[in-house]
Amino acid sequence: MDEEKMMSMTETWLKKHRLLYTGATRNPFILTIHDATINIASFKTWLAQDYLFVRAFVPFVASVLIKAWKESDDNGDIEIILGGMASLQDEITWFKREATNWGISHSEVVPQQANINYCRFLESLMSPEMEYTVAITAFWAIEAVYQESFAYCLGEGSKTPPELKETCARWGNEGFGMYCQSLQRIADRRLLKASEDELKKAEVLFLSVLEHEVEFWNMSTAA
Numbered sequence: 001m002d003e004e005k006m007m008s009m010t011e012t013w014l015k016k017h018r019l020l021y022t023g024a025t026r027n028p029f030i031l032t033i034h035d036a037t038i039n040i041a042s043f044k045t046w047l048a049q050d051y052l053f054v055r056a057f058v059p060f061v062a063s064v065l066i067k068a069w070k071e072s073d074d075n076g077d078i079e080i081i082l083g084g085m086a087s088l089q090d091e092i093t094w095f096k097r098e099a100t101n102w103g104i105s106h107s108e109v110v111p112q113q114a115n116i117n118y119c120r121f122l123e124s125l126m127s128p129e130m131e132y133t134v135a136i137t138a139f140w141a142i143e144a145v146y147q148e149s150f151a152y153c154l155g156e157g158s159k160t161p162p163e164l165k166e167t168c169a170r171w172g173n174e175g176f177g178m179y180c181q182s183l184q185r186i187a188d189r190r191l192l193k194a195s196e197d198e199l200k201k202a203e204v205l206f207l208s209v210l211e212h213e214v215e216f217w218n219m220s221t222a223a
């Protein structure tokens, strides 16, 4: 009897594209939070830009919710996605409060190129022609990168400055980790039934997410 468990599709891709995934989850921006050498200007750039990103992320999640309602074979998906949407409201409130704390005025923040590109990518995923399977896979990847990145900043041996710990805990907490696992399970369940074309498309867009995440972090450290 074979005791080995089969690898899920997302696990297979994470393994196959390890280098790029590590590039997204252990980016220099994250490493400098982890070792407390972060330049506060970089942090403020990230904070200001990510607020704009999250505002664009809300309609994207709403579009995934609609696809789940139309296409999903499991009612449980709706609750998980809806839970994600609900926490985005809290997240937007948090971003506004943090901006005040760090002396950022959102009305003066101009979206940078990497952010514009990423938001445009989100918009392409919102198209009604985009399959649920593909969109939920991208959704999982977007959340998973933040979860892995910020959890690392709170992990053993991290020297994260106390004033940044709350930020890291937003995405690095255990509950957010469980939520990412739920999204991953949905993606894997769907990918199991996907056509060859859909699988290929989902893998390509998974890689696009990782590239956009790398560019987003790089944008923050470049400023």
Ligand SMILES: Cc1ncc(CO)c(N)n1
Pocket: 050, 053, 054, 057, 142, 143, 146, 213, 216
């Ligand atoms: C750029 C980016 N990726 C992922 C997340 C997670 O929601 C975020 N807030 N911002």
